[in-house]
Amino acid sequence: MEKILKISKIMKYSLNTIIIILIVAIILLLVIYAGITTTDKGDMLCFGTQLYSSEQLSDIAHYYVEIMHSAIPFQLLTDFWIKSILMFVIIYLGSISCFIYYHLKKLFSLYEQGLIFTIQNIKHIKYIAWGILISAFCRFIFTIGIWFTVNKHINIPLSINSAIPINYILIGVIAYSISLVMEEANKLKEENEMVI
Amino acid sequence: MGIIVNLDVMLAKRKAKLNDLADATGITPQNLSILKTGKAKAVRFSTLEKICEFLECQPGDILEYENNQEEK
Numbered sequence: 001m002e003k004i005l006k007i008s009k010i011m012k013y014s015l016n017t018i019i020i021i022l023i024v025a026i027i028l029l030l031v032i033y034a035g036i037t038t039t040d041k042g043d044m045l046c047f048g049t050q051l052y053s054s055e056q057l058s059d060i061a062h063y064y065v066e067i068m069h070s071a072i073p074f075q076l077l078t079d080f081w082i083k084s085i086l087m088f089v090i091i092y093l094g095s096i097s098c099f100i101y102y103h104l105k106k107l108f109s110l111y112e113q114g115l116i117f118t119i120q121n122i123k124h125i126k127y128i129a130w131g132i133l134i135s136a137f138c139r140f141i142f143t144i145g146i147w148f149t150v151n152k153h154i155n156i157p158l159s160i161n162s163a164i165p166i167n168y169i170l171i172g173v174i175a176y177s178i179s180l181v182m183e184e185a186n187k188l189k190e191e192n193e194m195v196i
Numbered sequence: 197m198g199i200i201v202n203l204d205v206m207l208a209k210r211k212a213k214l215n216d217l218a219d220a221t222g223i224t225p226q227n228l229s230i231l232k233t234g235k236a237k238a239v240r241f242s243t244l245e246k247i248c249e250f251l252e253c254q255p256g257d258i259l260e261y262e263n264n265q266e267e268k
Contacts, residue, residue, distance in 0.1 A: 185249035
């Protein structure tokens with residue numbers, strides 16, 4: 001029991017930090033991505049909202065910029081659909097991750113209080129499991145969507161491995177099974193409380 | 197449930213209070229209350245032994261079986 005309390009305390013504070021970092025990262029990504037264009041404006045190069053003179057860039061940076069320009073057509077980066085899909089991915093997957101971390105934090109705070117086999121715990125584990133399964137489904141849809149959009153410009157082979165997030169599905173199913181096991185454990189606990 | 201707990205009847209016969217039983221046996225008054233109201237799912241032999249020792253009775257004096265199906 002002491003070990004559970006210690007781990008729960010560490011996990012609770014870690015998850016709090018992760019949630020804050022995640023929210024900040026989502027906001028930053030949206031702000032940065034909203035302004036990304038990689039077109040040349042004369043001698044100036046545009047990254048995000050900043051304009052850089054090509055002379056200002058180091059040789060290595062210049063090398064990467066050239067690679068980027070040759071590999072990804074300009075048309076692709078300004079494509080409305082790909083921009084919208086990526087924005088949606090950032091918002092949707094980010095919010096699902098926040099949802100999962102929030103319930104994980106709640107779960108560990110209950111463990112910290114010494115509440116292990118309660119209905120609230122089961123509820124949080126179920127939310128986590130559904131969150132993981134929904135994020136797996138979204139990843140599948142987004143991978144297919146992005147592949148179709150990108151495929152108009154560049155031929156990229158789509159593998160089953162990258163399209164179907166097997167790991168996420170497995171973790172989600174395992175988490176859901178754990179919640180069902182916890183339900184049985186809760187019944188046993190309640191029965192045990194009624195044994196005099 | 198077919199099993200009826202007659203703890204309150206035995207306590208009344210012995211003119212003892214629930215708290216006295218709790219003090220003598222070490223069983224909490226809350227648990228004894230659960231037992232008395234018939235909410236208990238099971239009773240340990242050790243608990244039954246302690247109660248019988250205090251009330252100077254047999255387990256059959258505390259527990260009774262009633263067939264509910266016959267009533268229906």
